[in-house]
Amino acid sequence: MQFELKLTDPLSAARRGTITTAHGIIETPAFMPVGTAGAVKAVHMREIRNDIKAQIILGNTYHLYLRPGLEILAKAGGLHKFNGWSGPILTDSGGYQVYSLTDRRKLNSEGVMFHSHIDGSKHMFTPENVMDIQRVIGADIIMAFDECTPWPCDYDYASKSLDLTHQWLKRCISRFGKTEPHYGYEQSLFPIVQGSTFRDLRIRSAEEIASHNADGNAIGGLSVGEPAEQMYEMTELVCGILPKAKPRYLMGVGTPANILENIALGIDMFDCVMPTRNGRNGMLFTSRGTINLRNEKWKDDFSPLDAEGTAYVDHEYSRAYVKHLFKAGEMLGPMIASIHNLAFYQWLVHEARKHIEEGEFSSWKTAMVKQLSVRL
C-alpha cells in the first residue's frame, strides 16, 4: 500500500492524497461504507461501485470469523472473491466488539474471550489469531487488535487499557511480520491510537503508534459518546504527532459535520455505520440538513428525494413515496435511503477533496457544517 500526500490546505490541516492498494486507488479524504458481515446492509455491490462510487469498503473480523467462518472464506479465495467486491477492503479487528459486546466477553492480557452473540459459543481472540484471521479474510488493510475504551472512562482504566493495546500491537506486528498474505497481494497493518479523552494518554499513545512506522495509522476510541468538541480536541492533538506522510484513519466517525471538522484537523479516512443504519431507520442526510422520512410532513411532498443529490434514487423517487415505503415496511425504503446516504457521504468527501485542491476548504467547510445541522 502506498500513500501519496498531494497537497495540504494552507488554512487548515486538511490534506489531499491518494492511497494505492492491490485492489485499486483511494482518493483521500475518503469515506468507507461499512460492510460488517461481508455486505453493506441493504445495498448491492453493483450500486456501491456504480451509483455510490465508494472506493473501499469495510468488513469485520469478529463477524466474518463467526459467520461464514474461516474455512469458507479460505475456500472462496478470500473476501473479495466471496462477496464480489473487487475494490479495496479494510477489515476491523474486533476491537470495537470488545467495546460493543462488553457483556459478552472477558478480557485479559492474553486476549479476549467472546461468547458468540449467535450461539453463545466461546471464541478466544488474541493479537496473533486476529492477524491470522485477517490474513484469511484477505483485506487490503487490516487493523491491529485493540481495546476500544468506553466513554466516560476513568483515567486509570484508560491508561491500563492503553498499555494493553500497545502490548497487543507489538504482538500483532510480530505475528503479521511472520506471516504471508494468502492470496498473492500485499496487506497493510494499521495500528490504533487509544487514550480516551485524556490529552496526556493520547499523546503517549500517538507517540507509541507513530514509532512503529506503519503504512497508515488509526485513531480509535472516539465517537463513543463523548462531546464532539472533545473528539476534535483529541484528533487535533493526535494528528499533530502521527506522521504526515502516512494516512490517518479516524475510526467510526461519523456525522457529516464530524467528517468535515476532522478533515480540517488532518484526517484522511473515515468509516461509519451512520449512513446505512440511520438510512434503514428512515433518516436522510442531505447538503441542506437531515430529514426524518417517517415524519408526517412528507406524506404529500412529491418533490425529489434530494433535488441536489447525486444518486439516481434522489431523482427517481419522491419523499412522499419513500416515506410511504417506510410506513408500509417495504424493504425498498431502507434500500433507497441507504443508497442515498452513502452517495451523499461520497459526495461530501468528493467536495471536500475538490475544495482542498482549490484552496478554499475552510470557508466551504464552515458554510457546509452550518447547513448540515438543519433539521428539515
Next chain:
RNA sequence: GGGGGGAUACCAGAGCGGUCAAAUGGGGCAGACUGUAAAUCUGUUGGCUAAGCCUUCGGAGGUUCGAAUCCUCCUCCCCCCA
C-alpha cells in the same frame, strides 16, 4: 320459532364492585442511532386553566358510600338447533 354469546379508547382485545383514563398488540405521532448483536430501540397516544380537575367502556334507567364491572328495559351484532 327455540337456545346461547357479545357490544371497552383509531383497530383488535384484557378487565368483571373501589388500587381504572382503563393491561397488551397493532396503528398513529415523535425521538434516538457514530470501527453494526440494529429492516433496531425508546417515548407518547381522551380533554383541560395539567403533581389537580373534567368527560369516557352500545343507549336509557336502577342498586350501591362507590359501577366498564351487578339489575331492568331498549338497540345492534354473532353462533347453535328447527
